[in-house]
Amino acid sequence: MAGAAVLGRLGWKSATIADVRPETPRVKTIVLDVPGWPGHRAGQHVDIRLTAEDGYQAERSYSVAAPANDQRVELTVEEIDDGEVSPYLTAEARAGDELEIRGPVGGYFVWDSDYPGPVLLVGGGSGVVPLMAMIRQRGAVPTTLVYSARTLEDVIYRGELERLARGGLDVVLTLTRAQPEGWAGHSRRVDAELLAEVAPPPEQRPLAFVCGPTPFVEAVALALVDLGHDPGLVKTERFGPTGT
Amino acid sequence: MTVSDLVLDGNAAAGILHAVYGAEMTIAVGTCDGCGTAGPVGAVRLYRSAGLVLRCPHCDAVLMKIVTAGERVWVDSRGLRSLELTAG
Amino acid sequence: MPPISRGFRGKRRDAPADRVPPGQYVTPDFPVLSAGPTPHRPLEEWDFTIIGEVDELHRWSWDEFQTLPTDTVTVDIHCVTRWSKLDTTWKGVSLDTLLEGIETEAEYATAFCDGGYTTNLPLEDLTDGKAWVAYIYDGEPLDPEHGGPARLLVPHLYFWKSAKWVRGLRLTATDEPGFWESNGYHLYGDPWREQRYWGD
Numbered sequence: 001m002a003g004a005a006v007l008g009r010l011g012w013k014s015a016t017i018a019d020v021r022p023e024t025p026r027v028k029t030i031v032l033d034v035p036g037w038p039g040h041r042a043g044q045h046v047d048i049r050l051t052a053e054d055g056y057q058a059e060r061s062y063s064v065a066a067p068a069n070d071q072r073v074e075l076t077v078e079e080i081d082d083g084e085v086s087p088y089l090t091a092e093a094r095a096g097d098e099l100e101i102r103g104p105v106g107g108y109f110v111w112d113s114d115y116p117g118p119v120l121l122v123g124g125g126s127g128v129v130p131l132m133a134m135i136r137q138r139g140a141v142p143t144t145l146v147y148s149a150r151t152l153e154d155v156i157y158r159g160e161l162e163r164l165a166r167g168g169l170d171v172v173l174t175l176t177r178a179q180p181e182g183w184a185g186h187s188r189r190v191d192a193e194l195l196a197e198v199a200p201p202p203e204q205r206p207l208a209f210v211c212g213p214t215p216f217v218e219a220v221a222l223a224l225v226d227l228g229h230d231p232g233l234v235k236t237e238r239f240g241p242t243g244t
Numbered sequence: 245m246t247v248s249d250l251v252l253d254g255n256a257a258a259g260i261l262h263a264v265y266g267a268e269m270t271i272a273v274g275t276c277d278g279c280g281t282a283g284p285v286g287a288v289r290l291y292r293s294a295g296l297v298l299r300c301p302h303c304d305a306v307l308m309k310i311v312t313a314g315e316r317v318w319v320d321s322r323g324l325r326s327l328e329l330t331a332g
Numbered sequence: 333m334p335p336i337s338r339g340f341r342g343k344r345r346d347a348p349a350d351r352v353p354p355g356q357y358v359t360p361d362f363p364v365l366s367a368g369p370t371p372h373r374p375l376e377e378w379d380f381t382i383i384g385e386v387d388e389l390h391r392w393s394w395d396e397f398q399t400l401p402t403d404t405v406t407v408d409i410h411c412v413t414r415w416s417k418l419d420t421t422w423k424g425v426s427l428d429t430l431l432e433g434i435e436t437e438a439e440y441a442t443a444f445c446d447g448g449y450t451t452n453l454p455l456e457d458l459t460d461g462k463a464w465v466a467y468i469y470d471g472e473p474l475d476p477e478h479g480g481p482a483r484l485l486v487p488h489l490y491f492w493k494s495a496k497w498v499r500g501l502r503l504t505a506t507d508e509p510g511f512w513e514s515n516g517y518h519l520y521g522d523p524w525r526e527q528r529y530w531g532d
């Protein structure tokens with residue numbers, strides 16, 4: 001016997017694209033207008049659903065990239081080779097297009113602004129997106145961002161991060177595939193050695209948020225624990241193999 | 245690409261869990277019926293195949309299975325001995 | 333009716349309609365989808381058993397299994413998550429060979445696997461050249477990520493029935509829903525009748 005309709009549309013709301021902004025050659029920020037949006041917290045994400053004319057549907061999850069702003073939701077999407085949804089969002093979608101959104105969700109990977117200690121944010125590739133939402137609303141909390149990107153061109157929010165770094169945000173960039181001429185920054189993977197050098201030490205009990213591809217997140221989380229950080233203070237969000 | 249690269253965590257099920265339970269479930273504390281380990285749902289291992297399979301990060305036992313088909317959802321949570329939620 | 337996302341098509345490939353069941357698209361890849369961590373069963377510990385509604389337990393070690401006659405087949409496979417892969421080549425032991433001489437009143441079987449996965453099928457969907465225990469894919473030993481050392485191969489049903497890491501069959505009098513069939517997926521799973529979920 002089929003269940004009666006208990007759940008209204010399983011949480012989906014209609015949304016309209018208000019703007020599409022390039023961030024890097026492969027990354028765009030999509031600004032959505034969502035009537036009735038309840039607001040969200042940095043670190044949370046949304047589910048997006050696209051429906052084709054023949055009824056075919058695809059769903060993906062994206063972290064919110066910016067703090068809540070009325071009914072605006074900003075998502076930063078990286079184009080994945082041979083992807084199904086990301087090539088549509090980054091190359092085809094434009095202002096006026098419609099899709100569905102569900103959320104915001106996620107309470108585990110959310111920055112509690114009451115936390116008394118420093119904050120350590122470690123992002124790999126598009127894993128920096130939820131961390132950026134946290135940075136954009138961080139207030140006076142001592143914050144360190146360790147961000148691993150392939151090349152300088154792949155650094156999302158680069159201009160804004162440079163400005164924030166001049167203003168006191170501790171930004172540690174590591175470019176793992178290629179570095180520009182005269183690069184004086186890091187080029188190694190985010191490992192225990194790098195973290196020991198740049199992260200707040202375990203004695204300061206930093207609250208750590210680690211986000212990116214699954215192998216990146218697991219290696220970094222393990223390294224932090226090996227260095228003596230409390231596993232209960234290391235929060236992780238895995239994006240899967242390619243960061244989607 | 246290996247299966248271990250594809251593993252996600254409970255955060256990826258936050259949307260459907262919220263739709264089903266009407267609450268933010270990634271911070272609910274689940275107890276594994278296999279080994280008794282407890283922890284936030286957001287921190288469990290999540291596999292995506294024909295449906296979502298949430299597994300205990302300690303012993304790999306199946307905690308939950310979630311299958312969605314359009315507007316229908318099936319949830320098997322037999323692997324959770326209990327779920328603790330805090331009202332606030 | 334949900335809003336249509338202008339210009340969204342999803343991943344589609346052109347393929348002959350008589351080869352692609354309804355709602356499927358063809359992929360050149362072989363997506364890895366798993367309900368759990370990849371088991372790594374050493375071959376010296378592997379066996380395949382037929383148990384349940386049988387006169388006695390039937391068992392083959394890996395070495396014994398390797399001496400059984402095999403078929404090499406090229407088949408299309410259809411995953412319920414909507415991808416289909418055409419012309420995949422497998423080598424394995426036919427279930428007709430494994431069930432030969434086994435007397436049973438059972439009409440159903442449950443395949444059981446390392447890692448705990450199970451799936452159920454009518455026994456007649458395993459016989460008459462419709463199913464194999466396959467251990468070679470595309471000329472190479474079956475990769476653990478795709479179910480190696482051996483997986484069930486039942487191409488006429490959705491691919492969740494082609495259980496990875498299969499270790500045996502339990503013959504049963506009734507149809508006992510397996511891992512997915514007990515939680516929404518169709519008991520039978522014919523892709524040509526689009527039997528994906530309960531009630532389809």
